[in-house]
Amino acid sequence: xxxxxxxxxxxxxxxxxxxxxxxxxxxxxxxxxxxxxxxxxxxxxxxxxxxxxxxxxxxxxxxxxxxxxxxxxxxxxxxxxxxxxxxxxxxxxxxxxxxxxxxxxxxxxxxxxxxxxxxxxxxxxxxxxxxxxxxxxxxxxxxxxxxxxxxxxxxxxxxxxxxxxxxxxxxxxxxxxxxxxxxxxxxxxxxxxxxxxxxxxxxxxxxxxxxxxxxxxxxxxxxxxxxxxxxxxxxxxxxxxxxxxxxxxxxxxxxxxxxxxxxxxxxxxxxxxxxxxxxxxxxxxxxxxxxxxxxxxxx
Ligand SMILES: Nc1nc2c(ncn2[C@@H]2O[C@H](COP(=O)(O)OP(=O)(O)OP(=O)(O)O)[C@@H](O)[C@H]2O)c(=O)[nH]1
Ligand SMILES: [Mg+2]
Numbered sequence: 001x002x003x004x005x006x007x008x009x010x011x012x013x014x015x016x017x018x019x020x021x022x023x024x025x026x027x028x029x030x031x032x033x034x035x036x037x038x039x040x041x042x043x044x045x046x047x048x049x050x051x052x053x054x055x056x057x058x059x060x061x062x063x064x065x066x067x068x069x070x071x072x073x074x075x076x077x078x079x080x081x082x083x084x085x086x087x088x089x090x091x092x093x094x095x096x097x098x099x100x101x102x103x104x105x106x107x108x109x110x111x112x113x114x115x116x117x118x119x120x121x122x123x124x125x126x127x128x129x130x131x132x133x134x135x136x137x138x139x140x141x142x143x144x145x146x147x148x149x150x151x152x153x154x155x156x157x158x159x160x161x162x163x164x165x166x167x168x169x170x171x172x173x174x175x176x177x178x179x180x181x182x183x184x185x186x187x188x189x190x191x192x193x194x195x196x197x198x199x200x201x202x203x204x205x206x207x208x209x210x211x212x213x214x215x216x217x218x219x220x221x222x223x224x225x226x227x228x229x230x231x232x233x234x235x236x237x238x239x240x241x242x243x244x245x246x247x248x249x250x251x252x253x254x255x256x257x258x259x260x261x262x263x264x265x266x267x268x269x270x271x272x273x274x275x276x277x278x279x280x281x282x283x284x285x286x287x288x289x290x291x292x293x294x295x296x297x298x299x
Contacts, residue, residue: 009058009176010090012169015082015113017105018042018066020097021125025156026050026063029166034186034193035063036200040211042066043203045078045297046192047085053182057170060179062089067109072286077297083112091172092120093165094148098130098138110146119172122148123165128155191218194265198233198277201260202246205253210246213238215285215295229269232276236285236295243279254279 014022018041026035026048035048048063062085065078086092092113096106113120122142127135139151150168154161180187195216203211220232235254237243247254254277262275285291 004056006175007056007058007178008170008173009060009179010173011060011062011088012091012093012173013062013064013085013089014093014095015064015086015109016066016095017097017100017103017109018068020066020095020100021156022066022095023048023063025093025095025123025125025154025162026061028156028159028162029059029061030185032185036196036203038200038203038211040203042068042078042212043200045074045081047081048196049186049188051180051185051187052166053178053180053184057173058178058180058182059166059169059173067105069105073289073292074286074297077292080299083116086113086116086118089118090174091169092116092118093123093169094120094146095123095125096142098124098126098135098153114146119149120146121165121168121172122146122151124151124153125156127153128158128160190269191221193268194218194221194231195233197264197268198235198257198261201257202235205257205260206246210237210242213242213286214246215282217295223271224274228272228274230274230276231265232278235277235279236282237279238282238284238286240281243281246279 014025016022023035023037023044027033030050030052034050036043044063044065050061052059064082064085067079067082068075070076070079135153152161152165152168154165195218198216202214215236217234219234220230222230224230237246258275258277262273266273282291285295
């Protein structure tokens with residue numbers, strides 16, 4: 001534990017609609033990739049915690065699923081997960097995409113945040129996509145909508161404004177202990193990151209309903225005598241037809257996904273990896289509370 005008297009620490013939740021760049025921001029703030037990022041909305045499904053530690057502060061960032069209008073039980077679970085993170089925080093970062101149109105869900109989110117009653121910083125992301133002079137009207141619009149304590153434009157993708165935002169955040173953190181050792185970047189198990197990496201490759205390589213109908217469960221994760229790590233995972237889909245597409249002709253698609261994932265997992269676990277993927281059907285799992293629980297979507 002850090003005994004320094006003025007040490008600051010706290011939980012900072014990253015909340016926003018799907019695809020606004022929450023996970024990209026988490027990775028930029030960490031200086032390394034811990035959350036998966038894809039061009040498709042609804043990529044993140046869980047709270048992903050990332051810990052940033054310096055001599056003077058520790059921030060525990062909570063990345064969350066994008067808040068949407070729920071159509072499946074899975075969506076209900078995702079929205080609940082996001083708001084639970086907001087309620088647990090010392091500070092909220094509300095992220096928006098500079099190009100996003102006004103949505104109904106935004107009003108709902110701001111109302112809910114207002115009820116939670118925590119200090120909230122508006123983070124306007126993707127400013128690399130617009131001319132600088134169009135920012136001011138947007139800032140004015142948002143400051144009339146909600147009593148944000150600060151408004152900060154950034155580009156998470158280009159890592160612009162990240163240091164400034166971190167400093168701003170630290171200014172609002174309470175004095176507190178160092179909750180995690182300084183070399184710990186997350187409190188999630190390696191298995192989680194392995195499953196997420198596989199899911200990211202599925203999001204990137206497949207289309208239509210397939211990414212959304214996919215869930216990954218790690219079955220085995222063990223070190224073999226030859227120094228290789230053996231990992232077997234089951235990729236669940238909702239229908240037989242999806243299984244056919246994901247497996248591909250002569251298994252080529254799933255093999256390709258497995259190769260992409262393996263390279264990244266090897267980097268992450270710092271060891272050669274043997275990755276075995278099996279695709280199984282769990283019919284309409286997104287609509288069933290019991291099946292969601294089986295797949296690890298527990299409260
Ligand atoms: N141009 C630009 N693109 C960005 C920026 N930040 C994120 N993106 C892109 O936006 C897309 C979505 O990014 P994510 O980080 O996955 O968004 P998210 O909010 O975590 O999305 P969900 O997990 O689905 O809620 C990706 O294609 C990112 O590369 C940015 O600052 N500028
Ligand atoms: Mg995300």
